[in-house]
Amino acid sequence: MKLEVLNKIDNSNTQKEIISKIGELINFKNLEPGDKLPSERMLSDKFEVSRSSIREAIQKLEFYGILKSIPQSGTFVANIGVIAMNGMIEDILRLDEPDFKSLVETRILLELKTVRLAATRRTEKDLNYIEEALIAYKNKVLNEEDAVQEDLLFHLAISKASGNSTMNNFMLIIIPEIITNFQKHHVCDAGLSKRGIAEHQAIFDAIKEQNPQLAKQKMKDHFKELYQYCYQSS
Numbered sequence: 001m002k003l004e005v006l007n008k009i010d011n012s013n014t015q016k017e018i019i020s021k022i023g024e025l026i027n028f029k030n031l032e033p034g035d036k037l038p039s040e041r042m043l044s045d046k047f048e049v050s051r052s053s054i055r056e057a058i059q060k061l062e063f064y065g066i067l068k069s070i071p072q073s074g075t076f077v078a079n080i081g082v083i084a085m086n087g088m089i090e091d092i093l094r095l096d097e098p099d100f101k102s103l104v105e106t107r108i109l110l111e112l113k114t115v116r117l118a119a120t121r122r123t124e125k126d127l128n129y130i131e132e133a134l135i136a137y138k139n140k141v142l143n144e145e146d147a148v149q150e151d152l153l154f155h156l157a158i159s160k161a162s163g164n165s166t167m168n169n170f171m172l173i174i175i176p177e178i179i180t181n182f183q184k185h186h187v188c189d190a191g192l193s194k195r196g197i198a199e200h201q202a203i204f205d206a207i208k209e210q211n212p213q214l215a216k217q218k219m220k221d222h223f224k225e226l227y228q229y230c231y232q233s234s
Contacts, residue, residue: 014049016093018057021047022067023089026077033079037067040075063173064088101229103174108223110170111155112216117162119207119215126161127208133157134200141193151193152179154200158207192225 022037029035037043040058044051058075061067066085069075080088118126133154140147152175159171199222206215220227 014053015057015060018043018047018049018053019061019089019092022057022061023086026085027082031077033077035077036073037075037077059169059173060092061089063169064092100178103177104226104229106174107155107171107178108226110167110174111158111219111223114159114162114164114167114171115203115207115215115219116212117164117167118158119210119212121163122161122207122210126157127204129157130154130161130204130207134204137200138197141197147193148179151196151200158203161207196222 022043025031025037031037038046040051040054043054047054058067058069062069065078066080066088067075068078077085118130122130133150133156137147137150137154140150156168156171156175159168162168199218202218203215203222206218
């Protein structure tokens with residue numbers, strides 16, 4: 001697990017511009033289902049944007065089933081007609097930015113599932129990743145430093161331990177958005193951060209014990225304030 005994932009600041013306008021250009025490229029070259037797209041490096045040079053921006057746009061198009069990436073092979077046009085593809089790309093470009101409550105609600109639903117799977121499937125290597133993130137979070141909080149990234153890194157480590165790549169990809173999509181909105185909405189304060197140390201420890205212990213029901217309950221306890229934020233605030 002790398003902190004660089006947490007440092008992505010999603011530039012919506014840039015991403016939409018890249019998605020639009022990828023659609024134009026597919027049409028211009030008459031690419032059909034199964035045809036390969038140029039490499040990330042080539043697209044980065046062609047569109048004059050960073051490779052990370054290209055990667056994020058491709059991930060979004062994969063999420064909607066327009067592209068398909070195959071490890072060690074490249075990115076390919078999915079099995080979808082040109083008219084349908086163009087319509088889907090237009091819909092993606094018209095999508096409003098998800099509101100913060102929707103992102104948090106999605107995160108809660110995902111994590112209650114991933115933590116159960118992590119408790120069942122985790123390996124010793126997974127445990128080490130989760131524990132490292134827990135220690136990093138604890139150190140930041142006790143030093144009265146901003147620990148938002150370490151907090152979310154802990155949850156990403158659990159998501160990875162679930163062994164479900166699709167759920168993990170969903171988390172990677174929404175986590176950068178949540179990071180950019182945390183400070184704005186002031187969901188967490190210092191008191192909650194310190195309480196989070198014990199809550200994270202309880203979640204880790206349940207995963208270590210391979211107790212999925214307990215892990216889910218401890219995660220629900222941890223999300224108590226987020227539940228209130230999503231469902232009780234006006």
